[in-house]
Amino acid sequence: MTDPDNLALYIHWPFCVRKCPYCDFNSHVRETVDQDRWRAALLADLAHEAALTPGRRVGSVFFGGGTPSLMPPATVAALLDATAAHWGFAPGVEITLEANPSSVEAARFADLAAAGVNRVSLGLQSFDDAALRFLGRAHDAAEGIAALATAQRAFARVSFDLIYALPDQTLAAWEAQLTRALAFGTEHLSLYQLTIEPGTRFATEAAAGRLVLPDSDLAADLFEATRARTAAAGLPAYETSNHARPGAESRHNLTYWRYGDYLGVGPGAHGRRGGFATQRRRKPENWLDAIDRNSHGLEREDALTPHERAEEALLMGLRLAEGVDLRRIAALAGGEAPVDFDAVRRLEQLGLIALMPDRLRVTEAGALLLDAILPEVVTDAPVPPAGGDYRPNPLGAGLTTTA
Template sequence: MSEDKRGFGIYVHWPFCKAKCPYCDFNSHVRAEIDEAAWRESYLKELAHFAALTPGRSVSSIFFGGGTPSLMNPATTAAVIDAVARHWRIANDIEITLEANPTSVEAGKLHDFRQAGINRVSLGIQALDDRELKFLGRQHNADEALAALDLAAKTFARFTFDLIYARPRQSVAAWREELTRALSFAADHISLYQLTIETGTVFEQAYARGDFQLPDEEAQSALFEMTQEILGGAGMPAYEISNHARPGSESRHNLVYWRYGDYVGLGPGAHGRLTLDGRKIATRQHRAPERWLEMVAAQGHATRQQDEIARDDRVSEMVMMGLRLAEGIPLARFTAETGKEMRDCLDAARLARLIGGGFLALRDERLLATESGRQRLNAVLGELLG
């Protein structure tokens, strides 16, 4: 895909949840009361700030993430979508995604979100077993999850959902049964994440205490390989390490990230990447929700970081994101981002070792990770980038 067609995305972060999941390290918070009118006004102010920096762009995707953005009033999403359309051109096939939890209360709002302009929903199902959902700290049960999937299919032309696997005590046979059942409710996209222990989470403490154990490396590998086999056989191969889709149904917004395109990050803690006057700029908004509101009220935005990304760091970011994709990185992208060819951006000896070991490949003018390399991507990146 040519560099001018990577898209331009808008990410909107809603930082609130009903409860904090024990595995989650996202910027999410629980609050007894939320002044949504103030939040709506602040999103529109910060949006106007970024629009002034990026005039004339065409928006290919909007993504409401969190937190739990399905807790928002649909009128807030409508106001943001309308403002995006006022500030920028809108692609004819724009993708507008909202993350939602499958509790009955939130699922009941899906029709209103569609009326507000959402055309794709991403449901945080995570498991189809009540005991496992309780372990993961989720607020819904398996019946609610399946009902929400059915409602999403009736409400949206495109929807996706997440599952977490490689959970404690999970066998290959049990995961095969659960995944097969999930696929009977899938449309054209599904995200499948191995459970990892993130710093600062409740699970980090519980894992350190020995409250539970994760499957060992061999078992995780078997679960991963079986996942690829089942999804590939269902016509939904992995286009990214954890994301599977029928051809043409990939998440357009996430592809902006992975192809190292430009995007605005709006809301508490949101990150952005913008090309301004030929420079790649990293932006980051203030993380604390109340402080973010105060800063937006005072100056029209809550940008805590707005720094130019050095050439070497651009290479590292582009490689870390692009090698997640099955399509890899077009060699021309190195030149477009840095002014240098790939061989001048990466260490030749390290690259040769990884290609010789079957972890990376040069194919059709692209650098890509093989299936074996994507399965071990952290180690591959550590070796490649030093």
């Protein structure tokens, strides 16, 4: 279990070697990066958040991006040393770093582990070379498998992610990918359906009719097969797109989904602390300029109303297999939970949602229809975009696609 009194810390590294055509996250390609300036700026942004959260401990750290495996291990070590000095780590702290499986980055794994990283989230995306080329990845399947082996030697905990529901992908082909993925014995898998995100190259291709995703029936079959195969292998879905052995769930991302306090540091990072929503400046150069002016990269810091906090907690918590504690939601709201119980009873009769005296959760059958269920159940909830992908950051939480 995650301790609700502990903080989760997200540190964003915005740089990539190339921009993937499906990616709408805050990632940028730059010819050069002033590593000394970036280290100092991240440390300054970190110190600003520390001054606002005295007396807390950090239960998890997540280096996301971008491609944080491009960070010099010395920078990672400096940030972790500063985190320990500002807050102190909770026992068993989880420190995750996202990594691409190129041989250059895999060569840094031992140094990153020595810096304090104890969990890696590896962006394999596919074991098929043609799919990797389509997805714009810089590695091939053999390189990815070699990087996974290196990661399993270097880190105590390993997760990797795959993207499915690709154009022309069959159910049999995806099941073969799953069989291969499960054979590596990792404790955690993040498995996402491909969606077309606005502003990406894939969005341009789709608008021109050059990219067509599987229809809704096949997408549903792929989703259901994913849940069944991972559950049978002992890695059930604990969140819509994340699967783990019991006890191996991403403790960092559980803080988001259970609506605990989390701090976001670095360009574009979002946070929730003490009832405030924080957002850093998105463009790397603008964020650096803000650090020079203000010693922090904040663009906005907004107080959330009790109703807004309760709605956010519902939207995040209903993604989890465990669901939400309605007493806590009501306490956040300062009164009644913002739940449409008429809709809940109607969906319960359809077997899509389960209502217990103090808990509400989406059933296995309902998980496929989560995008439609959320705006029905949560009063005034924003309607999610159409599509089969269930991102871990519907609130702009500063999360990335991996966990």
